[in-house]
Amino acid sequence: MTGSAAAPASAPASSEAPPLWPEAGYTHIPFALYDDPAIYARERERIFMGPTWHYLALDCEIPEAGDYKATTVGDMPVVVVRARDGGINAFENRCAHRGAQLCLERFGNARAFTCVYHAWSYDEAGKLIGVAFEKGVKGEGGMPPSFDRGDHNLRTLRTATRAGLVFGTFDHGAPALDDYLGPEICGRIDRVLPKPAKVLGYNTQVLRNNWKLYAENVKDPYHASILHLFFTTFRVNRLTQKGGIIVSESGAHHVSYSMLDGEDADAEYRAAKLRADSDEFGLREPALLEGRDEFGDGITLQILSVFPGLVLQQIRNNLVVRQIVPTGPDRAEVVWTHYGFGDDDAALTELRLRQANMVGPAGYVSMEDGAVGAFIQRALPGAGGRRSVLLMGGEDVGSQDSRTTETSIRGFWKMYRGLMDL
């Protein structure tokens, strides 16, 4: 690399630079937050290593002792492991010796975690248990007498589980998971995970935008009927619909939900079925809209987010855990884990698979979400010093019955701004 006049990303702003975020509150968001490498680094330290909880796994993914899953917290590699005592451990997926990745496979089972590079090995809790040639060979070489394995354990995460969702935090002083989530969010998580889950499949969507643009989009019910035209195009009568927005007291997490009572939900399907034969704009195969009220409360849609990067989604019988993974200031990924339950009958599984057409990178109702963040990201050059506007539904953060509101996005920024100290 040749010398460059450009200042390093971490350089302090010059004294003439205007303040990054002049307005108080959460209604005006500086565009600089979406592409500044210094902000990205600060997020890693203050958000992803801060007093926040991060989705790691479904506990059904690691059922047996020694089962592990390699994943990330933010962009940091971690391993989550089922311990012999049934508990769940998590630690950084990085050897304490030279920093090589320890687990190379996404899933596996191991009694110990041994680095391929120099065979340092760690137990199920990330404790260093073996150093190759620690005493040298034939009395030559080896570690100095002062070397203490206990100084070289892997950095661990504290873990906790809610309704089969395994979370981890690097901050051992973080509030308890249930307190972090709050009672309303806990209840809504339990609602869609009332019994042991079973994974139905994975995929990953690559986003050409900053991770926060996806997190905001998830919390934005304002765009839903405007950007996503599937239901209106096929004249699927949404019979609208009770629902609302719940924002946790911290502002950090949210639930957006809507409901049809059972009769209306069936009526929607029957009407679509009638139209299929007569209406050129109807769905030719309305089976896509067929569903079961499996949780018995008439709620047909629930989008739940846990700050910073978890989305738990129910669209009728399609159940998905989405993990938002930052991969750079202008890149992110969404890992989609579709699930059902161990006692699903074949017909219910079929409903889940059909309805999966609605979501994901090819989803009728959500493919646009993969692109809209990039439309913003691409337009960022020149936006420095300008701010996006979040005034829909007022300036506050709180639960609302209306879904034409940006209250839960403001909640995201309330939490974000506090943690980032901006």
Add this chain to the structure above:
Amino acid sequence: MPDATTAERERRNGAVAEVTALLADYAACIDADELEAWPDFFTADCHYKITTAYNHAKGLPVGLIYAHNRAMLEDRVVALRKANVYEPQRYRHIVSTPRIKGGGITGGGITGLAEDVIEAEAGFLVVRTMHDGTQDLFASGLYLDRIDLSGNRPRFARKIVVLDSDRVDTLLAIPL
């Protein structure tokens, strides 16, 4: 490839030619943006799924697209034309020579298949060109096909598109 008589080889080569022509027409239809003609490459009760190699290998059933008949494919085309928002883009498929896995036309090998059914697989690459000229290798994978020869033209009774990668860049609008 197992030993085969001349007659068996001729039948197999006939099947290769049949499937090659079908795949060429199929890819050309998508690449030319003639999506309205795409569902007619399938039987009325077809199964079409796009999945990933990981899900496929682990027996995980979810698909990126999952259709249990041709009507669902027709709905997808209408959605792409009228409902979904995505930037103009084109695909260019490169499809390998198919391998015949079985079927009546091979004169045996797979039992339980009718005379006029072929099972075949073919590798594919898809380059995606965006409206601004950006080009990427968008997908590579395997077509696992069951082809019904009983109609007025060969059609897919089942087409499982197995993507080599889990990752999809931005969105998958146009079918593969």
